[in-house]
Amino acid sequence: MTEVTSPTTTPLQVTARLRTPVTGDDHVRGSVDAPVTIVEYADFQCRYCGAAYANLRELLRQRADTVRLVYRHFPITNMHPYAEQAAEAAEAAGRRGQFWALHDWLYEHQDQLDPVHLSLGVEQVGLPAAEVAAEVERQAYGDRVRRDFVGGIRSGVHASPTLFVNGARHDGNYDLADLLTAVDTATP
Numbered sequence: 619m620t621e622v623t624s625p626t627t628t629p630l631q632v633t634a635r636l637r638t639p640v641t642g643d644d645h646v647r648g649s650v651d652a653p654v655t656i657v658e659y660a661d662f663q664c665r666y667c668g669a670a671y672a673n674l675r676e677l678l679r680q681r682a683d684t685v686r687l688v689y690r691h692f693p694i695t696n697m698h699p700y701a702e703q704a705a706e707a708a709e710a711a712g713r714r715g716q717f718w719a720l721h722d723w724l725y726e727h728q729d730q731l732d733p734v735h736l737s738l739g740v741e742q743v744g745l746p747a748a749e750v751a752a753e754v755e756r757q758a759y760g761d762r763v764r765r766d767f768v769g770g771i772r773s774g775v776h777a778s779p780t781l782f783v784n785g786a787r788h789d790g791n792y793d794l795a796d797l798l799t800a801v802d803t804a805t806p
Contacts (some may be wrong), residue, residue, distance in 0.1 A: 691762075
């Protein structure tokens with residue numbers, strides 16, 4: 619959190635805001651009419667994102683009528699060599715109505731995102747592995763992944779995971795208690 623000091627030396631908090639609004643193109647889990655929207659910028663190979671994944675699933679279970687989750691790609695490729703391919707595979711799954719099925723598989727198998735295991739995961743969720751692999755190879759969804767990434771940068775994302783709760787960056791922890799507090803505070 620950036621702090622700015624006013625002339626009276628009172629610290630002011632400057633909160634990063636979500637710059638790219640949620641649209642019908644986003645991947646959304648939860649009630650469309652939920653009063654709280656969490657936008658997550660994440661990387662499938664990031665272990666912190668994996669920890670947040672489990673907490674966000676539980677949050678959605680506990681606050682099913684209150685929260686909707688929007689997932690956006692933020693692959694940090696210089697640290698996670700398979701993150702971008704995983705993101706593109708998730709987009710290929712999304713094109714076939716299976717984004718969340720592959721999303722969950724990817725987080726539950728983070729140590730198996732190399733091309734061979736990724737292909738097996740694609741098959742396990744019932745998708746045509748050869749077609750998806752060909753789409754990933756030619757980067758058919760690269761523009762979508764880059765659009766999410768650039769939107770994250772514009773919104774002040776510099777690490778994964780980064781969450782926005784009703785448009786304001788959540789600078790707290792990703793443990794369940796903190797997420798529940800953030801949602802309950804944001805609930806009208």
